[in-house]
Amino acid sequence: MNKQLLKETIKQLFTDGKGLLAMDESTGTCNKRFAEAGIPQTVEMRRSYRELIVTTPNLHESIGGAILYDETIRQQTKAGIPIIDVLIKAGIILGIKVDMGAKPMAGFPNEKVTEGLDGLRDRLVEYKKMGVRFAKWRAVIAIGNDIPTTACIKANMHALSRYAALCQEVDIVPIVEPEVLMDGNHTLQQCYDITEKVLKILFYQLYQFRIDLEGIILKPNMVIAGTENTKQNSIDKVAEATVNCLLASVPAAVPAIAFLSGGQSPAVAATHLNAINKNFKDKLPWIVSFSFARAIQQPVLEIWKGQEANVEEAQKILYRRAKYAVAAKCGKYNAVMEQSVV
Ligand code: 13P
Numbered sequence: 001m002n003k004q005l006l007k008e009t010i011k012q013l014f015t016d017g018k019g020l021l022a023m024d025e026s027t028g029t030c031n032k033r034f035a036e037a038g039i040p041q042t043v044e045m046r047r048s049y050r051e052l053i054v055t056t057p058n059l060h061e062s063i064g065g066a067i068l069y070d071e072t073i074r075q076q077t078k079a080g081i082p083i084i085d086v087l088i089k090a091g092i093i094l095g096i097k098v099d100m101g102a103k104p105m106a107g108f109p110n111e112k113v114t115e116g117l118d119g120l121r122d123r124l125v126e127y128k129k130m131g132v133r134f135a136k137w138r139a140v141i142a143i144g145n146d147i148p149t150t151a152c153i154k155a156n157m158h159a160l161s162r163y164a165a166l167c168q169e170v171d172i173v174p175i176v177e178p179e180v181l182m183d184g185n186h187t188l189q190q191c192y193d194i195t196e197k198v199l200k201i202l203f204y205q206l207y208q209f210r211i212d213l214e215g216i217i218l219k220p221n222m223v224i225a226g227t228e229n230t231k232q233n234s235i236d237k238v239a240e241a242t243v244n245c246l247l248a249s250v251p252a253a254v255p256a257i258a259f260l261s262g263g264q265s266p267a268v269a270a271t272h273l274n275a276i277n278k279n280f281k282d283k284l285p286w287i288v289s290f291s292f293a294r295a296i297q298q299p300v301l302e303i304w305k306g307q308e309a310n311v312e313e314a315q316k317i318l319y320r321r322a323k324y325a326v327a328a329k330c331g332k333y334n335a336v337m338e339q340s341v342v
Helices: 003-013 027-036 043-054 083-090 120-130 150-169 188-208 235-249 266-279 294-304 308-329 335-339
Strands: 019-022 063-068 093-097 102-104 112-114 134-141 173-180 256-259 287-292
Touching (some): 019 308, 027 043, 027 294, 083 093, 102 134, 112 134, 173 188, 188 235, 235 266, 266 294, 308 335
Parallel strands (some): 019 063, 019 287, 093 134, 134 173
């Protein structure tokens, strides 16, 4: 393991306030989002969509690294240029989702465990040859009646730790993503308690597996009430709970935290990230940035609709959403920006 190289990659990913773009939806998830937007669910549509993203002019101003899916990393633009070459040329660092998805956990109804460790060492070697410098593995923890169980949390954090070890073995920075889902009617306090427990178990496991904490990126959820709970908390309260939860459970040795958006609208996710960075500027020992998928891409899909004629407009909104995310990372985002026309 080259610790210096891992550190250098992380520094470059988040330089000048930049963040990460998660464009790594699996085929199933991408098709689901396409179906909702009325877009045909074909390989060619997924290719065109990913081409739209990576060819967005000046995306590198806001995006330091893009997380790809295996299908995309092997695809080309219509002009025959490999997608990865487009990104590298733009100065955007290549990342890859390497987990094989969250599958039902045997014996534990309504809980999931993420698969993908078998053969991972070889896959990482192949990706590294392609130029990949960071990876992602997502564990999913649901809150509900009597869940999550400690067994489910431990199984998932164990897998995340083994994945992280395999990444660091080949100098690929692991994004460690333990996502506590927003689905459900739980309170903010319940989300806080579960997120804290998950993170504490995660960092104990990472320690046991000899992970270099200075060579990982943590990708957590924000601490927020469930989407079905009618009592939603203020922006400042979510920011405060999120920061307190992270301070209680994430070692200062971790260089960067990059939030997932989890189903929050683009404006709400940006507002929360902004409050976290603005209100707690002097308290955060880590870079606190973003690794959004939906909170950057949702409006892009709605404008594109699978039509060539809409590509330029869709790229404009992508560029804008990424800029707003950077503004939020710097504590300089405000709702008035939403009215600006590019
Ligand atoms: P969302 O921002 O849509 O939650 O996606 C982030 C992600 O990459 C989940 O793994």
